Amino acid sequence: MLPGIYSADQPTTFARCYAVTLWQPNALLSHRTAAWLYGWMDEHSMIEATLPAASKARTPFWLRMYRRDLPASDTTEVVQLPVVARERTLIDCIAVMTPEAVARIVDERLATDIDAQVIASKIRSTPRRRGNSRASSQLRSAASGFASEPERVLDRALIACGLRIATNHWVGNYVCDFVDELARVVVEVDGREFHSAPEVFSKDRRRQNDLVLDGWLVLRFSAFDVMANPEKTARQIAGVVRRRRRARN
Incomplete structure (x- = not known):
């Protein structure tokens, strides 16, 4: 040896x-x-x-x-x-x-x-x-506060776009994957269980309705799409967040 x-x-x-x-x-x-x-x-x-x-x-x-x-x-x-x-x-x-x-x-x-x-x-x-x-x-x-690999990858991509937003952040009674309070935008990354479990789907629909009725824009992306092209997903989110920030100022 x-x-x-x-x-x-x-x-x-x-x-x-x-x-x-x-x-x-x-x-x-x-x-x-x-x-x-x-x-x-x-x-x-x-x-x-x-x-x-x-x-x-x-x-x-x-x-x-x-x-x-x-x-x-x-x-x-x-x-x-x-x-x-x-x-x-x-x-x-x-x-x-x-x-x-x-x-x-x-x-x-x-x-x-x-x-x-x-x-x-x-x-x-x-x-x-x-x-x-x-x-x-x-x-x-570096990504922070992520709860899954797709969230980590997306947070990195958002930071690369020059956008840092809160991760796993409370909005009312809900913890949301990504939150920009100034733009009032919530981003959710849906895992496989979202599509396979009816009770999860129903719970998320109620949650989304509550957020929308409270004035939040909710953007949803599948974990598959995030992992397939995180840069494209991040650009879409960044564009929406920046437009809404400008509109609300």
Whole structure:
């Protein structure tokens, strides 16, 4: 596997991670490997790890090493393996993954266990580090408050159109997927259960009638259409919201 490290069987991803830390005691598992250990993504074919900047080591085809010096605050352990801490791992993933691939990870992490302000602080503390510009861009375009994957994707598309509106927001007695109070527009993304369960359909009709009678414009989109063309859906919503904002001012 590695100099002085052997395996009788085909090594698993976890075994390779462990082998790296035996071979290089100063190594920290990082980037997509750390993200996999945190449960953020499926395992990646390449093991990625970080060594101190002065380290020199030749690596096999399945191992990619990054050389840099990290403070103790950027290190932790996962299942007794040394790993780059969550916040720095998120920035690292943004640096090496395509924006489309990393967007879901960014949105989910900022919605659950990582503080966007901590990420911003780390970016400021290392102004010339690779990935900072892309990380800042991801922070600006991150979806928030979503309850489903179609909602997350649509929120991203709306932000790309320059429109930030409230997500999963109360309007009277109802929590609506997207709400713009100035334009009095509600946007609902209908999942499969909307079309398959009669009681869900009837409840949503009553809900929509209540909102319309209270002066709200309700726009409905299927989850299928949102996922098929989120940019088109976002442009339609943005156009309606902006026209109604102007008309109401």
